[in-house]
Amino acid sequence: MIEVGILGASGYAGSELVRLLVQREDVQLNFLGANRQAGSAVSDLYPNIYQRLIQDYEVVDLQDPKTFNGLDLLFSCLPHGQSQAAVAQAYQAGVRVIDFSADYRLKSPKTYEGWYNTKHAYPKLLAEAVYGLIELHRQAIEKAAIIANPGCFPTAMLLGLAPLTQAGLLDGVPSIIADCKSGLSGAGRNLQGHLLFTEVNENVNPYAAGVHRHTPEVEEQLHRLQGSVQTQVNFIPHLVPTQRGILASLYVQAQEPITEDELREMYQTFYKGASFIRILKEGIYPQMKAVTGSNYVDIQVQVNERTGLIYIFVVIDNLIKGAAGQAVQNMNVMFNLPEETGLTAIGLLP
Amino acid sequence: MIEVGILGASGYAGSELVRLLVQREDVQLNFLGANRQAGSAVSDLYPNIYQRLIQDYEVVDLQDPKTFNGLDLLFSCLPHGQSQAAVAQAYQAGVRVIDFSADYRLKSPKTYEGWYNTKHAYPKLLAEAVYGLIELHRQAIEKAAIIANPGCFPTAMLLGLAPLTQAGLLDGVPSIIADCKSGLSGAGRNLQGHLLFTEVNENVNPYAAGVHRHTPEVEEQLHRLQGSVQTQVNFIPHLVPTQRGILASLYVQAQEPITEDELREMYQTFYKGASFIRILKEGIYPQMKAVTGSNYVDIQVQVNERTGLIYIFVVIDNLIKGAAGQAVQNMNVMFNLPEETGLTAIGLLP
Amino acid sequence: MIEVGILGASGYAGSELVRLLVQREDVQLNFLGANRQAGSAVSDLYPNIYQRLIQDYEVVDLQDPKTFNGLDLLFSCLPHGQSQAAVAQAYQAGVRVIDFSADYRLKSPKTYEGWYNTKHAYPKLLAEAVYGLIELHRQAIEKAAIIANPGCFPTAMLLGLAPLTQAGLLDGVPSIIADCKSGLSGAGRNLQGHLLFTEVNENVNPYAAGVHRHTPEVEEQLHRLQGSVQTQVNFIPHLVPTQRGILASLYVQAQEPITEDELREMYQTFYKGASFIRILKEGIYPQMKAVTGSNYVDIQVQVNERTGLIYIFVVIDNLIKGAAGQAVQNMNVMFNLPEETGLTAIGLLP
């Protein structure tokens, strides 16, 4: 039995984690931490789950050593900034931790401060954290004390770009374009006027073009794969009126001719043995709905022979492979379980 | 290992059944029958599932005895009319069958012909069929040779009305009103102009008010529960722009005063032990999304003290509790498995 | 030139009013009142309109006599409670006023207080107010000093029930059922968690069943038409995931046999000359989208011969015929213009 606690359980990512874990017989939920006021019981916020839970939200005191008693793993679904101390406290108590925030994703505290406008209070701990993208860092994850669970957009972008990078196809490319489309659950459960149904439905718009905070973790991971080369990322997110789903449309100028078949084979080889990556066969485009409700990643590659541009399309469910499912996948690997344990659900369609 | 075959696997209900069964280790899919032309491979119609299947659609010949070799259960997801013969052939071959169509739901061939404009070719077999609503007919289902899987709307209406009926609260009520709202997957995967996104999105409308074919099975089941009394049903379906979900809003004039608490307790007692029925606590209204992707049924009751009207609200996922999930639940009971086997998924929210 | 001012211009109804009036050459907008903080300029809240306006929101002081200088008409789109004083001040300044709130819709201050939990500070003014449903009260509206613009749901319900009532078909009917479906703009532009896209999309649910505040104005108007009889209204609203639109499904037990044709003819006669009422021909159901963006009201009637129940279906655009369009229609009649002036737009479809 793996005993876990969850901080920030009342947001969408936290809730999705609860949904996944409550169906496991080998995992025990020790506590659901949340800051919610009276009136927001689990039954109010999660009408889908509450009958399966034996506990309600509670305020968790991480300074009380009893909180960590018997705990094998802490999931922190707190927002960036707030997660810094929670992770540090778990680490000091000798409890492994998976952090959903951006607080431990970047190696450089300076880069972190530049993009997040927040000082990092535990800069030395950054070296302990492993970027939790299993398809790239499986071995390090097995033994990690701290997992920085990747952002939803970076998960899609990096899984789409990693094979190219490893093959040297980004060498000499000054910048690439990632035109990404995200459903609304990616924006979280915050009361903001622009997230009202009436404002978002029947609407599509770009936002934070070129300045979104998920940019630096993609660049850092790419540069690690690339070595000395330094390709920059133009990340342009767009809101689309769906509940879930990210579609990353990635555009890379080929430096030397390559055929679509060669490219597809390169991706198949790179992801051999990866349980959740599905390289689609020729002529089928990824669609958000094929992965909704699942941990799958659908990828298609294409080469425009007229222009020499490589197109890569990647879809994920932002709350599963982009957040809670990826965290569970990390947990599985950390505890020597098959990575697909508890994650075999198939996408809902229609 | 339960060996099953599926006819009509390319429609939405059939596909949902495949999705549920492919995750079972105790069920083996012997064949997926479909009439689809070339070009509609499983990979085209079900991009969510196809990588988990080892077979494609095939045309199934039920007159070939080999088709039934080793088969424990046939699921017929064919449309009404087409299912008549398929069920009869399985029955004659000694194979149990769960029929998704309306062909074996009504006891009277005359009523069937009146509502469906189709003659019944196997009227004697109607007596063998059990109406597969486990919450009402569990014992008969355990031993049934033929299960008539209830319609999606009738499932919601009957689960909402059965406790009232048993308590005699429909006695003397000439007719009740069932204002039902259904998402689009209930209309199936047919190419009809009024099912295009552009026609349905941002739209709500009634259809087939008072003449929908799901009316007689609700009345037949009610009358069985009522005994001699004969309450009629005004069933008014409405299309709403969602993928899945049925909300049945049921209105019954109370003949004698009853309080909301008494009513709620009556429902809780009636459904004690029913794994999938959730009687909501006071003040919480059912919402479609709380059950989407699950086999749950959420029910709330209310009494308008000014007018004496009883309101009952029921939500289900039309493709799961209203079709494929209910069929699996029936299969579980037929084969002496816990009824919730393979059906414990929690609704996706958000 | 009609000089008008608008209070509460930043909400959805207020904005829709601005959209309608800014296209008029015979109407001049003297001021747009709103309480919005800095940062919510017209350009932020109304990206569709702002380039056509020459003014921004301002805080309006009704105690300053200059505010009313030259003003022919005040529109108050303030919430109930807040509108009481604004209407009274305009009245005292001799300026005609159209009030979007419920503050002047009910004749009895006691009923108002019972349903709105607010004391009425100007009970004597209630007698001056005319309920602004032109199809029922045209003559009184022509000369009214105060128009109580009907609620969106009551507009649909009353237009569906008035012909029945006038013909005496509600006599002896203790209560009727109004199962209404509304898009989200009816809930306004308030920051409430249950109005987020992620909570509302792919969802349908009832709310405030039997206790919604729009109930008493429907009953009051019905009883005026009925005379001594007192039919009660079971009003059960439901949220559906559309931007705009109300569908009222009304159910009335016929006391004596009547045919569908007779009923339809009765409605056609009742609404003869009403510019915006469209009684649909047999076999066509109203659909929300046929009226979206227009001031039209589509109505269909039906009789279930098995059960004797009359079904009436009514659709309107809640922001136009249910709010701003109806207000403009009232203004037109008050100022002796053809009632359809500035309201001839046809619904957007698809």
Next chain:
Amino acid sequence: MIEVGILGASGYAGSELVRLLVQREDVQLNFLGANRQAGSAVSDLYPNIYQRLIQDYEVVDLQDPKTFNGLDLLFSCLPHGQSQAAVAQAYQAGVRVIDFSADYRLKSPKTYEGWYNTKHAYPKLLAEAVYGLIELHRQAIEKAAIIANPGCFPTAMLLGLAPLTQAGLLDGVPSIIADCKSGLSGAGRNLQGHLLFTEVNENVNPYAAGVHRHTPEVEEQLHRLQGSVQTQVNFIPHLVPTQRGILASLYVQAQEPITEDELREMYQTFYKGASFIRILKEGIYPQMKAVTGSNYVDIQVQVNERTGLIYIFVVIDNLIKGAAGQAVQNMNVMFNLPEETGLTAIGLLP
């Protein structure tokens, strides 16, 4: 009075044209041509409009000279291929024509055949046709006999790129990227499985990436503006679940440093006097809904200083500025009317 006839009036673009024209008092609809079978009366297909029409669809015989009697303008909303002959017949009859199809958009019959797999039967007429993008070709349109109404995607792309091109900013750029998002009405009213609500809702996917037929008309127009230079276009369309709307996200590598302010000013200058172009102020992103139901075009420009990439975002209503509204705008200019006549409607929001 301008007397017009419409071919292909039963599709979405044709219907939108009818909606716009039926509100005009200076335009008379002589006929509505459609091939629809019995049963698809105007009242079935256009429940929003039919009460305002005095005629139904008819089969139009262009070989009968009486068809052209008194006709000032023919709108052909037929699909490509079918429009070739219709346009030619009108031309020969001396009637001006606006063609919604691609048949007369390209100057080279060879290019046309390459992209449309259809031989052009009237290659000599191509020289007579003017590409109907008023913001670029106003003078030629005034006198044109044949207008090739631009495609919906090209309208958005070209309006976004034209100012850059004129300023020489595309010189030396081998290719640009146009990641476009379109609502479903752009796909027309065809019965295709992938256009069903259940397939499209809650979904986003790319299609025809790099091979969409709207590519060559964008390149041809760009190259005319550029002179000798030959920038290629990577056009990657995506389907998004909205009724209307196109968002074109355009990415161009700057060859020399330019600031965002300089760029915005360049656009403002270029579009000075263009009634429907709105260059948004800094910090506001275009959103589909701000233009839905209107002929407006909202444009924002941005420069990523890290990567030197220029981002241009353009939104239009694909059925209005992308089809019927643009056609009406062309008609206005052809008949010496102010270009905004009948097109002043403001977008519906919410």
